[in-house]
Amino acid sequence: MIFASVKNLVKNYGNRCAVDNLSFDVNEGEIFGLIGPNGAGKSTTINIITTLDEMTSGSVMIDGKDIVKQRAEIRRMIGSVPQEIAVYPYLTAKENVEFFASLYGFKGEQLHKNAMTALEFAGLADKADMKPKKMSGGMKRRLNIACGIAHKPKLIVMDEPTVGVDAQSREHIMNSIKKLRESGATVIYTSHYMHEVEEICDRVAIIDKGRLVAEGTQQELITMITDSCTIHITTKQCDSEKRNKVLAAISNLPDVNRVQFTDNMINVDMSISCNDISHVISELVNHDLPVLEVNTEKPDMDAVFLSLTGHEIR
Amino acid sequence: MLSLIIKQMREYFRSPVNVFMGLLFPVLLVFFLGTMLQGLDISDYDIGKIKLQYSVSGADEQSGKAFAEFLDNIDMIKAEKNNDSENALKLTDSGNTDAYIELKNGEIVLHKGRNDIVNRALSSVLNSYIAVSDTYYKIASTDPSLLMDIDADTEKLFVEQEGLGVTRSMLDYYAVSMTVMMIFMSHMMMGSTAFKDEEKIFTMSRLYLSPLGRTKLFFGKLIGILPSAVISNAVIMLLSAFVFGARYCDNFIGNLLLFLLFSCCSMAATAVGMLIGIIIKIPAEGVIIPLAWSLLFFSGSFSKEIFLEGFSDKLPPYLIQQSAFRLTLYGESGDTVITMAVCLAVTVFVSLIGAVIFRRKKTV
Numbered sequence: 001m002i003f004a005s006v007k008n009l010v011k012n013y014g015n016r017c018a019v020d021n022l023s024f025d026v027n028e029g030e031i032f033g034l035i036g037p038n039g040a041g042k043s044t045t046i047n048i049i050t051t052l053d054e055m056t057s058g059s060v061m062i063d064g065k066d067i068v069k070q071r072a073e074i075r076r077m078i079g080s081v082p083q084e085i086a087v088y089p090y091l092t093a094k095e096n097v098e099f100f101a102s103l104y105g106f107k108g109e110q111l112h113k114n115a116m117t118a119l120e121f122a123g124l125a126d127k128a129d130m131k132p133k134k135m136s137g138g139m140k141r142r143l144n145i146a147c148g149i150a151h152k153p154k155l156i157v158m159d160e161p162t163v164g165v166d167a168q169s170r171e172h173i174m175n176s177i178k179k180l181r182e183s184g185a186t187v188i189y190t191s192h193y194m195h196e197v198e199e200i201c202d203r204v205a206i207i208d209k210g211r212l213v214a215e216g217t218q219q220e221l222i223t224m225i226t227d228s229c230t231i232h233i234t235t236k237q238c239d240s241e242k243r244n245k246v247l248a249a250i251s252n253l254p255d256v257n258r259v260q261f262t263d264n265m266i267n268v269d270m271s272i273s274c275n276d277i278s279h280v281i282s283e284l285v286n287h288d289l290p291v292l293e294v295n296t297e298k299p300d301m302d303a304v305f306l307s308l309t310g311h312e313i314r
Numbered sequence: 315m316l317s318l319i320i321k322q323m324r325e326y327f328r329s330p331v332n333v334f335m336g337l338l339f340p341v342l343l344v345f346f347l348g349t350m351l352q353g354l355d356i357s358d359y360d361i362g363k364i365k366l367q368y369s370v371s372g373a374d375e376q377s378g379k380a381f382a383e384f385l386d387n388i389d390m391i392k393a394e395k396n397n398d399s400e401n402a403l404k405l406t407d408s409g410n411t412d413a414y415i416e417l418k419n420g421e422i423v424l425h426k427g428r429n430d431i432v433n434r435a436l437s438s439v440l441n442s443y444i445a446v447s448d449t450y451y452k453i454a455s456t457d458p459s460l461l462m463d464i465d466a467d468t469e470k471l472f473v474e475q476e477g478l479g480v481t482r483s484m485l486d487y488y489a490v491s492m493t494v495m496m497i498f499m500s501h502m503m504m505g506s507t508a509f510k511d512e513e514k515i516f517t518m519s520r521l522y523l524s525p526l527g528r529t530k531l532f533f534g535k536l537i538g539i540l541p542s543a544v545i546s547n548a549v550i551m552l553l554s555a556f557v558f559g560a561r562y563c564d565n566f567i568g569n570l571l572l573f574l575l576f577s578c579c580s581m582a583a584t585a586v587g588m589l590i591g592i593i594i595k596i597p598a599e600g601v602i603i604p605l606a607w608s609l610l611f612f613s614g615s616f617s618k619e620i621f622l623e624g625f626s627d628k629l630p631p632y633l634i635q636q637s638a639f640r641l642t643l644y645g646e647s648g649d650t651v652i653t654m655a656v657c658l659a660v661t662v663f664v665s666l667i668g669a670v671i672f673r674r675k676k677t678v
Binding site for chain 2: 088095102105
């Protein structure tokens with residue numbers, strides 16, 4: 001079910017076109033990645049979706065509501081986690097979260113409960129009375145997330161929420177975002193870090209120069225640039241007769257496009273859609289060849305981005 | 315709105331910079347300026363001892379003696395007889411003596427010196443003398459026996475000298491002017507940075523995104539700042555009074571009215587600051603500090619000696635100070651009430667304009 005729908009979105013700043021006829025859909029309960037280099041139009045798109053900015057033309061519907069006509073209702077269902085740490089340095093973590101939740105009408109016990117739930121979610125329950133100025137960068141980032149989700153929004157928009165954090169905090173944030181999806185929230189996530197997008201996003205839209213370059217699951221995007229991946233299998237050397245037998249056997253397997261056997265290395269080009277290589281391994285075992293090491297060379301999102309846009313993301 | 319007010323107060327009172335600059339620093343200034351400048355508080359109208367020369371000619375001996383005795387009995391006058399009128403006039407002209415008085419053929423001629431205030435004082439003294447002498451003469455010519463009952467004790471003070479109950483020091487002056495200074499420097503600044511500070515720490519986008527709406531957000535911030543401003547006024551007044559002994563009004567109602575006056579002024583200054591803050595694009599300090607300093611400087615807040623006729627008395631800090639002084643010194647509340655009404659009107663007018671502009675302001 002489509003939760004957010006962006007249709008023919010255009011945003012001009014004077015003569016400059018920041019977003020050019022952009023369209024994409026975000027399904028309910030998914031993590032949708034919005035990736036693109038600086039100046040691609042990601043932030044402008046996010047600002048329009050979150051009602052911070054106005055579009056020049058096009059339409060944005062969230063949960064069936066028009067962003068222009070039902071702005072107030074839409075604001076109630078959106079939670080924003082900006083790229084910058086947007087918290088008050090002299091308020092404690094709990095006071096920060098409570099303040100932002102109170103703007104959505106929460107009061108008393110419910111407000112306290114929501115704040116504590118958000119802090120627990122961000123792994124800061126034990127730091128509720130700590131002020132942000134005494135927190136590490138990672139903790140501040142997590143507090144930033146807690147402030148954006150305390151009012152239990154249906155749609156959470158996260159703009160590079162892991163910039164400048166340590167590995168441990170990044171891991172925590174990644175798991176938290178997955179938990180948000182499990183709890184039924186829809187997440188729009190932007191990042192420069194492709195491995196994060198690969199790790200958590202169900203679907204991805206690539207934006208460049210204000211235009212949509214591609215949209216789909218990671219598998220769909222990879223398929224756009226190549227139809228094969230290469231498996232490198234390290235085994236032991238054998239005579240040419242055995243080598244030919246193995247080559248013939250593997251070549252006849254489904255999804256295999258091409259096979260090479262040099263010294264102790266077998267390189268198998270397979271269809272990108274193949275998710276199982278056990279039948280290839282079985283052939284080696286059947287021919288009494290040991291499998292010492294297996295490496296898969298598959299295009300990642302960086303390669304997808306490079307191939308589709310002609311330049312790297314940064 | 316309530317959460318905005320609580321948030322504003324927490325932020326204000328937890329910031330060491332705010333606490334020092336908004337509360338402790340002004341109180342310390344009240345004390346230091348008040349005590350250091352105490353010695354400069356010398357009245358412009360203290361004429362000190364009057365040195366004069368006099369001569370008697372063509373009058374009977376008794377009249378001449380009475381006149382000399384009269385001058386002699388006045389403490390503030392040091393009279394010296396000089397029958398050389400040319401010399402006496404020369405001394406008066408050169409400023410070596412304050413005046414020269416001639417008692418000539420029953421008439422008194424005052425040759426005025428350089429100091430106008432001394433001249434006026436001597437005129438009054440001599441007019442009184444003539445009036446008394448005439449009375450004596452009239453009584454003596456009708457029923458001389460009546461003069462026997464007159465107490466001729468010249469040492470006795472016939473006029474009880476009492477002040478107006480106004481015995482104020484520089485400390486008291488700065489206790490008022492420093493609060494006015496804080497209203498224009500600190501509270502106007504608080505208003506102007508209300509949204510800019512939120513932009514600086516990136517929380518503004520969260521506020522915009524909330525379902526509060528622009529108008530509520532504007533008034534929420536304005537109302538949110540007020541308690542901090544009012545508390546800061548109260549702290550300055552209380553610390554100045556109870557720690558450093560500054561005096562405001564003599565009664566509770568007067569002090570309450572003074573506090574309300576300052577509160578209304580803070581409200582207007584905050585609203586004006588907010589309007590400036592949302593109009594200008596440069597950092598608010600760049601406009602507010604020069605503006606507030608100029609207003610305060612020409613209003614005599616830094617020194618009561620600074621006053622430009624026709625200009626200073628039109629400036630808001632001057633008008634506020636004057637109404638505060640009228641209230642503290644003389645208990646006159648008329649100006650205070652008018653100033654409060656003007657401040658409330660300014661607050662309503664300016665904040666409505668501010669809210670309209672803020673509603674139309676682009677978010678990004």
